[in-house]
Amino acid sequence: MDIVYEPSATYGILFAERQTAEYYGRIARAVRDSKTWGEFRNALPESVWDEEFLSNFGDDVPDDNEPFPADHYPYGYNDGQYMGGWPTEDELSWFPDDLIEKHKAAVDYTGPDYDLLYFPDDADADAIAEDLRARGHKVEMDSGDLLDWLDLVGA
Numbered sequence: 001m002d003i004v005y006e007p008s009a010t011y012g013i014l015f016a017e018r019q020t021a022e023y024y025g026r027i028a029r030a031v032r033d034s035k036t037w038g039e040f041r042n043a044l045p046e047s048v049w050d051e052e053f054l055s056n057f058g059d060d061v062p063d064d065n066e067p068f069p070a071d072h073y074p075y076g077y078n079d080g081q082y083m084g085g086w087p088t089e090d091e092l093s094w095f096p097d098d099l100i101e102k103h104k105a106a107v108d109y110t111g112p113d114y115d116l117l118y119f120p121d122d123a124d125a126d127a128i129a130e131d132l133r134a135r136g137h138k139v140e141m142d143s144g145d146l147l148d149w150l151d152l153v154g155a
Contacts, residue, residue, distance in 0.1 A: 001017055001094070001132075001137045001138070002017060002018040002019075002137070002138045003015055003016065003017060003018065003129075003132060003137050003138065003139045003140075004016055004017075004018050004021045004139075004140055004141065004142040004143065004145070004146060005125060005128075005129060005139065005140075005141060005142060005146075006141065006142040006146040006147055006150065007125055008150050010150075010153075010154075011088060011116065011118065011150070012105070012117075012118040012119035012120065012121070012123065013119040013123055013125045013128065014087060014088065014091065014146055014150070015091050015095060015117075015128075015132075016087050016090060016091060016142075016146060017090070017094070020087060020090050021087070021142060021145040021146050021149075022145050023045055023084060024084060024087050024145060024146070024148075024149040025144065025145025025146065025148045025149055026043065026044065026045055026145075027044060027045065027048060027076055027083050027084045027149070027152075028076065028145075028148040028149045028151065028152035029043060029148055030043035030044045031070055031073050031076055031083075031152055032070065032148070032151075032152060034068045034070065035067065035068060036064060036065055036066060036067060036068050037062040037063065037064055037065075037066050037067075037068050038063075038064025038065060039068065040068045041053075041064070044083075045084065047084075048083055048084045052083060052084075075152060075153045075154060076149075076152050076153060082153075086115075087146070087149065088115060088116045088117055089115045091117050092107065092115055092116075092117050095117055096132075096135070099128065099131050099132070100117065102131070103119055103123050103124075103127070103128050103131075104119075104120055104123070105117055105118060105119045105120070105123070106118045106120070
C-alpha cells in the first residue's frame, strides 16, 4: 500500500492511501480555488459531481460561467453530507487493528457525520509510519493533499 500521513490537532495523525489523499485534496482545491461552476465541475472528481451535485440540481444545473459560491460549501459540506466522504472512515477500513492498539489510538463510531481513528497527541507519527513500513507499505509524509483537505475542513 502507498500511504501518506499528516499530523492534525483535530484528527490526530491522519493516514490515507495516497490515491485517497489525492481524491480529498482534489475536492478541497475545487472548493477553494474555483471561481465559476465550470471550474468547480472540472476540478472535482467526476464521481462527486455526478453523484452529489447533478442529482441535487435536477434540471437547474448552473451554467459553467456562473460564479461558484464557495461560501455555500463550508468544510466541503454539501446538502447534508461531506463531499466525497471522509478520509478517517477510509482509514478505519484498512488500518491494522494491532497497530491501533499498540499506539493507543481511539476508534469512534458514534460521530453524527463520520467515524474516526484518532491517535493521541503524544503518538509518534514516525514510529507508526515505521511500523507500517515494516509490513511492506510505502509510507511518506503528505505532499499537500491531506493538508489541503485539513485546511478546507478547518482542522
